[in-house]
Amino acid sequence: MKDDAIKGRVLYVESSDLIQSWVRPLLNRLGCLLEPARTIDAARAIVENEDHLDLVVIGDLTRPTDLVAGVPLAELSLINSIRERKCYRETPVIIFTNVDWLDDAYRAGADGEIAKPAGADDLEKVIKPYLDGKKKRRRHAAAPSSSRP
Numbered sequence: 001m002k003d004d005a006i007k008g009r010v011l012y013v014e015s016s017d018l019i020q021s022w023v024r025p026l027l028n029r030l031g032c033l034l035e036p037a038r039t040i041d042a043a044r045a046i047v048e049n050e051d052h053l054d055l056v057v058i059g060d061l062t063r064p065t066d067l068v069a070g071v072p073l074a075e076l077s078l079i080n081s082i083r084e085r086k087c088y089r090e091t092p093v094i095i096f097t098n099v100d101w102l103d104d105a106y107r108a109g110a111d112g113e114i115a116k117p118a119g120a121d122d123l124e125k126v127i128k129p130y131l132d133g134k135k136k137r138r139r140h141a142a143a144p145s146s147s148r149p
Contacts, residue, residue, distance in 0.1 A: 006031055008130075012027060055130050060099060
């Protein structure tokens with residue numbers, strides 16, 4: 001980052017300590033003021049008690065054994081909670097996952113995706129345009145044609 005300006009408040013939700021330890025410094029470098037959460041309940045508390053977030057990045061929280069028909073219901077529920085709050089209807093939600101549930105995520109209101117495993121460049125390429133104001137939240141719930149297979 002060329003300057004020390006904060007570019008946005010970001011809710012980063014991820015249960016893995018290892019992935020958190022790798023992603024958090026990158027988000028800080030991009031100018032994010034982080035609101036980290038390791039659980040759905042912690043993320044939901046932030047969504048319910050804060051009135052301003054510029055971006056939400058949702059990682060994998062559901063254990064593979066807890067998926068319902070391959071879909072992490074807790075993550076979908078969190079996206080729905082975000083979209084129900086008027087102050088977050090325009091806040092972009094990015095999914096950072098290795099689970100193939102993106103069609104469901106887009107229908108719930110997600111705006112973009114980063115496929116795990118991903119490098120720092122992959123993360124930056126998706127997140128930075130939102131922080132720089134060059135990309136806005138999607139206006140429809142259909143999955144984009146560039147969605148992973």
